[in-house]
Every structure is written in structure tokens, then in C-alpha cells.
Amino acid sequence: NREDALEAFPVILESLSVNEPDLTSLEVTELLYKQFPSFFSKLGQALEHNNCLSTLLINDLKLKDHDIKHLNQILQQNESITEVGISFGDQYTGILSKLLSSMEKNFTIETLHIGDILSKHDTQAKQNLNESKSKLFNIVAQNSKLANCLRGESCVLSLSRRNLTILPQKLFSIAHLKELDLSFNALTEIPRELFQLVNLESLDISYNRIHKITSRGITDLKKLRVLNLERNLLAQIPFSLAKLHLKDLNLSQNLLWSYHTYPKYLMEDNNITVQATSRGTKLAKNSGIDLPYCRLCMLGDKNAYVQELMQMLQEFHLVGESYILSRDEKE
Numbered sequence: 001n002r003e004d005a006l007e008a009f010p011v012i013l014e015s016l017s018v019n020e021p022d023l024t025s026l027e028v029t030e031l032l033y034k035q036f037p038s039f040f041s042k043l044g045q046a047l048e049h050n051n052c053l054s055t056l057l058i059n060d061l062k063l064k065d066h067d068i069k070h071l072n073q074i075l076q077q078n079e080s081i082t083e084v085g086i087s088f089g090d091q092y093t094g095i096l097s098k099l100l101s102s103m104e105k106n107f108t109i110e111t112l113h114i115g116d117i118l119s120k121h122d123t124q125a126k127q128n129l130n131e132s133k134s135k136l137f138n139i140v141a142q143n144s145k146l147a148n149c150l151r152g153e154s155c156v157l158s159l160s161r162r163n164l165t166i167l168p169q170k171l172f173s174i175a176h177l178k179e180l181d182l183s184f185n186a187l188t189e190i191p192r193e194l195f196q197l198v199n200l201e202s203l204d205i206s207y208n209r210i211h212k213i214t215s216r217g218i219t220d221l222k223k224l225r226v227l228n229l230e231r232n233l234l235a236q237i238p239f240s241l242a243k244l245h246l247k248d249l250n251l252s253q254n255l256l257w258s259y260h261t262y263p264k265y266l267m268e269d270n271n272i273t274v275q276a277t278s279r280g281t282k283l284a285k286n287s288g289i290d291l292p293y294c295r296l297c298m299l300g301d302k303n304a305y306v307q308e309l310m311q312m313l314q315e316f317h318l319v320g321e322s323y324i325l326s327r328d329e330k331e
Contacts, residue, residue, distance in 0.1 A: 009036055016046040016053060025055035033061050040070035047078050057085040060115075068095060072102035079108045087115030096132040103139050104162040107170065110144040112136060135161075149174045155199075160184050172196050183207050183228070195220045206230035206250065215240040229254065 009032060015023045033039050040063075047053065056074075063071070075084070088095045096114075103109070114133055139162060148154040150170060157174070158181035159167070165186050172193040179202040187208040195217035203224060210232040219240050225247045234254040241249075 006035055013042060013046040016050050019050050019052050021052050024052055026053060027057040027059065028061065030060055040067045040074070044070045044074050047074055050078065051080040053080055055083040056081050059087050061088060063088065063095065068098050072098065075102045075109070076105050082108055083111040084109050085113035096129055096136070100132055100135055103136055104164070107143055107146055107168045109140055110147055112140045149177060152176065155179065157181070167191060175199060178202070180204070190214070192217045198222065200224050202226040204228040205232070208232055210234060213238050219243045
């Protein structure tokens with residue numbers, strides 16, 4: 001009842017603030033929420049230094065925008081919470097999409113319960129809600145796999161499709177990791193800490209915004225065999241990649257200007273498969289190698305390697321590309 005709620009809430013906040021070890025689960029009901037207009041703001045403050053609360057249940061609340069903001073902060077910042085249950089009644093349309101943005105940055109919640117979607121939503125709204133639910137459950141599944149990796153129970157991990165701009169620090173401690181998928185995020189660089197994962201055999205960073213690969217550190221990945229850099233913003237490739245023993249390298253759909261931006265070793269090593277063509281165009285000298293044409297902007301007489309390249313061409317397609325043909329007056 002109302003009186004019990006008024007008495008219980010301050011006690012709950014105090015217990016959370018002092019990190020009471022017996023308080024591991026909290027259920028937020030409509031009655032409790034209505035009695036305290038700034039409920040989630042105060043809850044967030046109480047949880048700032050709490051590492052005992054592991055379960056948070058939120059049932060049938062009609063949250064205001066500022067409460068959703070505080071709830072998102074709680075989910076992003078509190079690393080002890082591993083299980084969340086939510087039910088928002090007819091508020092699903094706005095809440096799940098906002099919840100998704102915070103969950104993308106959460107790496108600890110391994111169990112998620114979402115109440116049934118009410119039947120009054122139209123078909124399109126239900127479809128959107130189901131898509132949001134699917135993305136949320138995918139994130140939770142990834143978090144669970146991350147926890148398994150941290151416990152040494154798995155050596156394969158995917159953190160793809162989470163709109164990540166930075167990677168969780170805990171990732172860099174998984175020294176035994178062999179396969180890592182970071183595709184479809186918003187990374188602009190490869191953090192040097194990633195090169196600590198010296199047992200990596202496969203690394204997928206495709207569909208990001210990587211504009212540069214540092215030469216330092218990447219040579220520590222001596223076991224790396226597969227490197228996917230497709231659909232990034234790379235204008236050149238460091239020659240230090242020659243020291244790796246890659247079997248499969250994907251450079252498709254980057255900003256590589258011309259042939260000279262590719263290390264010469266890519267053209268000489270018959271043991272590596274290089275994918276650098278968006279349409280599968282073969283510019284191959286040897287059967288295992290696809291030479292580049294990827295957003296080709298310049299192939300001119302001032303290119304030091306142009307004569308060598310032209311001798312290697314089997315096919316050269318300019319279909320769908322913007323190009324200008326010109327002739328050097330001194331030719």
C-alpha cells in the first residue's frame with residue numbers, strides 16, 4: 001500500500017548506497033514509482049557505487065522522458081546488473097527504441113525479459129517493436145558470450161551491429177580469443193589494446209569507419225590468418241602487414257586511390273587471397289590473388305607502378321564508375 005511504499009523507498013535507497021550484500025534484486029512497481037516523481041534519478045544516485053544489485057525488474061510503468069534517460073544511464077553505468085525484466089504496457093513504441101541505444105553500450109546484462117506486446121498496436125508498429133526486441137536479445141546473447149569468454153569458456157566472440165565507437169576494456173583481457181567480429185559498428189580506429197590479443201586468428205572489422213591502420217602493434221598478431229577490412233575509409237595500407245602470415249585479406253570498398261597504395265607484397269605472395277574489388281573483377285596475375293580496383297580514382301602515367309599493373313590486367317571494367325581519360329603530352 002501507499003504507506004508501506006513511502007516507508008520502504010528511503011530504506012531501499014540507503015541499502016543500495018551502502019552496498020548491502022543481501023539486496024541483490026529490486027522490483028519497481030507502479031505504486032512505488034507514482035509516490036516518488038524523481039524515482040529513477042534517486043535510484044541512479046544510489047546505484048553509483050553499488051556492485052551487489054544483479055536483478056532489476058520494471059513492471060507496467062508509464063515512464064516520462066526524463067525517467068527513461070535516467071534508466072538508460074543506470075543500464076549503461078551499472079556493471080553488476082546482469083538480469084533485467086521490463087514491461088511498459090502501451091508505451092512500447094517509444095521505450096524499446098530508446099532502450100536499444102543504451103543497451104548497445106552495455107556489456108554486462110546477460111538475461112532480458114520483455115513483456116508481451118499489446119494487441120492494440122497496428123501491424124507496422126508490431127513489426128518495428130519485434131525488430132527492436134530482436135536487436136535487444138541479440139545484444140544480450142553477445143553479452144552472455146562475452147562473459148563466457150572472460151571465464152575462459154569460449155574463444156569466439158561477436159560484438160557486431162551495436163553502433164560502437166569504442167570497445168569495452170574487458171575485451172582486451174581475453175588473451176585466448178581466436179575469432180573476433182566487430183563488423184557493422186562505428187569504429188574510426190583500431191585501438192592499440194586490440195593488438196594484445198596475440199592469439200587472434202580471425203579479425204572482422206568490416207563496415208566501420210576505420211581511416212588508418214597504425215603500423216605499431218599490428219605485427220604482434222602473428223597468428224592472424226583472416227583480416228576483413230571491407231567497407232571502411234582506408235586510403236592506404238601499412239607495409240607492416242607484410243610481416244603477418246595472412247591467408248585472406250579483404251580490402252573491398254575502401255578509399256584506396258590507385259595501385260601504388262597497396263603494398264607490393266600483396267602482388268607477390270601467392271599464398272594470400274586479397275579481395276579488393278567490389279564487383280569481383282579479376283585483375284589477377286596468379287590464381288589466388290585478386291588485385292585492386294576499389295573506388296578507383298586514379299590510374300595515370302604519374303603512377304610509378306602503372307606499367308607493371310597494365311601488364312598484369314586480364315580484365316578491366318569501368319562500368320558504373322566515374323572516370324576521365326587523358327593523355328600525357330610528353331608521351
